[in-house]
Amino acid sequence: MRSYSQLTTGPPSPATLALTTVPAPSPSPTGTSLLLRITHAALNPIDLHLLLNLPAWLPFRRRPTPGFDFSGVVLALGPAVPASSGIKVGDRVAGSLGARQVALGVGSLAEYISVPVGLVAKVPDGWDGGQAAGGMGVAGQTAVLFARTIGEERVKGARVLVNGASGGVGVLLVQVLKGLGAGWVVGVCGGGNEGMVRGLGADEVVDYGGEEARGEGGLEGVLEGKFGGEGRFDFVLDCAGGQRLFERSVGFLKEGGRFVSIVGGRSQGVVPFVRNKLRPVMLGGTPRRYDLLAMMPSGEQAEVMKGWMEKGVVKEVPVDSEWVMEDVIKAYEKLETKHAKGKIIVKVAA
Template sequence: MSTVSLPSTMRAAQWSKISGGLESSLKPTTAAKFPKGAQPLGATSTLVKVAYAAINPVDYKLAELPVVNRFLFGRTATPGLDFAGTVVSTNLAHLKPGQRVFGQAKTGSLAEYAVVEKGSIAPLPDNVSFRDAATIGVAGLTAYQCIAPYVKPGAKVLVNGGSGGVGTFVIQAAKAAGASTVTAICSGPNAELCKSLGADEVIDYRAENPVAALKRSGRQYDHVVDTVFHSADMYWNCHHYLKPHGIYVSIAGNISPRGMWDLVSVSLWPKWLGGGQRKFFQLMEKPNPRDYELVAQWMSEGKIKPVVEEEFALEDAGKAFARLKTGRTRGKLVVRVAGE
């Protein structure tokens, strides 16, 4: 087992119970205990000094579930999955101390140090910054896994929620995979952003109903990625604009009775009983070192670039979550833990 001399405490943003939401409960500390499993380090683990972290909706949605609050009552927890930083100690043969890496942490990434398992870490190319790499963990990987297995050169792709954390990556990943046409659905103020990332067309959902606009266009898409899924209406109507062989991939959903019903109904309602006429797939990203390396390669080659709306200091992590919860972020929010 690998051991290394560590300071007695570390900096982190932590919470013990939710009162007013994670944005209000998250507090900075310079006296946080090291994450469980940091020393001795497990046989498949790596200890990383975190330079940057990025936050995702899953970070607060899970933390704010009542069952999680009851389990953690009286204890402290550090949120965050996405990280980029430097190897401190590792038991993985392909990594070494001092190496630049990124991925998803096993322990909270909004901390000076984090433990990462072997399936969730990858080397970082020298020409990709820690700040950019921190955005790949969940959003970049999700976009890649929404696109790479399905999109062939010449395909036409529709992206709902093109200006969000995942959507900005999906547009670029589709183009990197050879899509001939990418249509993005977003608000009017974000139209130019989506076009700058490679979208050929934009539908402003504030100006017109996207389903009506898609029906009117007569265009047939090979693939649909829904990063929003506020309702099932777009899926129920997708046979008007998604080719028979196409797949409607969703990555989102509301944690509410209505949201759960929408997901269950579109997944299980048979076609012959009036259900959806196209295949529906609810994608849950799965950390995969090879996929991480391919996304990082695209980033290194300039085929994709992260859209970072704002950078926050670790002490302001609560403010970052407050902004994320508005649902109006353009691209990603990153948190500077130690910096480059």
């Protein structure tokens, strides 16, 4: 079986990946697992995070295959897969693997994988495998988590700012917000992506690299100027990582509004989380509610995305580019630029 593994020599990076042969999973899955023939995988920044930062002693480093998102065809069911799952041999399914499975070196960039049935949902009719992997994997499930965190009822009529609206999560989140009835959605992205983000339903777009945003007041000054006072937002959803955005959010986020971020990591994350969440206002804290989300993949969240794709809440999964397995290093190099326009897909097999 072919999969992408990281070579044990050389510094960790996408460039040290290699197409390798590894033993295929058992043709008879155990317990509640499914054996899948993968047709497509989709890439996420977390893949790079694991490739670059996991310590050498973890199994991921010994025989690692990266990749969380998948879509594929069910070849066999474990004996404990409940009939209530509705999953049969031959079904097309998609979802995201759990972090433990990927950290153990059994990611989705492989021809065959074994996946717990609780992590998959069926691919909606009319959607191809690439869009399903991109839409029902990490990015789509994160959009579900955002909607649940806010509360679907509170989305209706709300004014929402999405920072990073042109990325994998942002392109889905903008559609979800508008589809669930948000009153006014403003997307922040690079200038070249304005048309795409408007096409996904954003009512207004702000270019974080535009002339005004490069001025003294920065992006935050632009937002305060355009959306201050009565125009302030109910929610600021950060998919790009803006500590300054939070610290200056008083100017464009209502009192009682919420700043919800998904961006963590070594330089952002724990420190801002503690500071943003716990520092009292009298000690310089920002007087706005701050939440940092961590998405745990599940078939139930993939199912919600499936429903939204069927109902037209999500009308498209913008695909930045689709690559064949042999070119997966180039696909990761594209991801590494942090300027993908939507999802990066790898076609594993037909």
